[in-house]
Amino acid sequence: MNYVTFGGVTVGLIVLCYQLTLWYPGRKQLMKDPVKHASKLLPFLLSWAYGCLTTLGIGGLIGTASSSVLGLSNWLGDVALIWGVGESAGQLAAAKTFVPLSTPGGAVVLIATAVFAAAMKKAGDEMRGELKRGAWCGITLGTSAGVAGFAAVPLATAANWIGERAYEAAR
Template sequence: MIVATFGGVTIGLALLIRFLTEWWPGRKTLMKDPLGQAGALLPFLLAWCYGALAILTVAGLIGWAADATLWISNWLGDAALVWGVGGQVGQTGTAPPFLPLTQQGGGVVLLMTVAVVVAAKKSSAGRAIKTGAWCGICLATSAGVAGFAAVPLAQGVNAIGEQVYGVLA
């Protein structure tokens, strides 16, 4: 598993800022219909959770795709920091201890992959889903708050997998 660099985290934060800026309905609209407007964040948030889980997969096609996405994001972000603002490249600090996905948790992530791919292609929120997954991949291995979200997500998916596969097996 690849860990995010400053550049990768910068790309993840840029994706988050871009999405939130495009989403922002304005104060009056938000005050009139807070649940409806917050509901527009749901596709991005769910896809972010998927991206965070995808980067925790240690092998297979999903793990490879997530690692490749993080690698190119790290490279692009590091290049932007060095050539754009004269910064330096490096790791974001000590990453939190990640809880690996169990066999059952991996099964749930595979099922989630099917749902995310279909939703990204068929849903009107396809762009938000793609952006959310990419943002989750970039931020889940950071040492910040977003990185700490990966542990409860993994625990939750592992527990769901144990329940689903325990009933079916």
């Protein structure tokens, strides 16, 4: 299992706040057409969900890549906490419970990886950055002990359920 430190969570929250700042259209515009503006967050949220799923017991190349991103984020965040604000780092901020992915759930993550790769190829430069930030944020916050970490439970449960239904129908 991948563990996230307070530094890793800090990096994830920085990425999330950065994305929300870029997205925020202003109160007046948001009140005028909330659905239009909220829909602009959808690519980030979907890639966040994908990043979160890659941290939940996935092995192989996808799990290794996710674990590497998480490890680098933990290190960067820990260094920033120590040198930036003089705080201690390296403490675990992982959720105590999570739902690991089953084999069919892992297959769903593999399919999602193919979709993510296609979306990255099709997207323009601005959207590509948004997708990368979403996946990075999901990887760093997916196993955290906060609200974002608790989102991993329904995501993993949904991936397991979708995979079981899909492969049950294929039998």
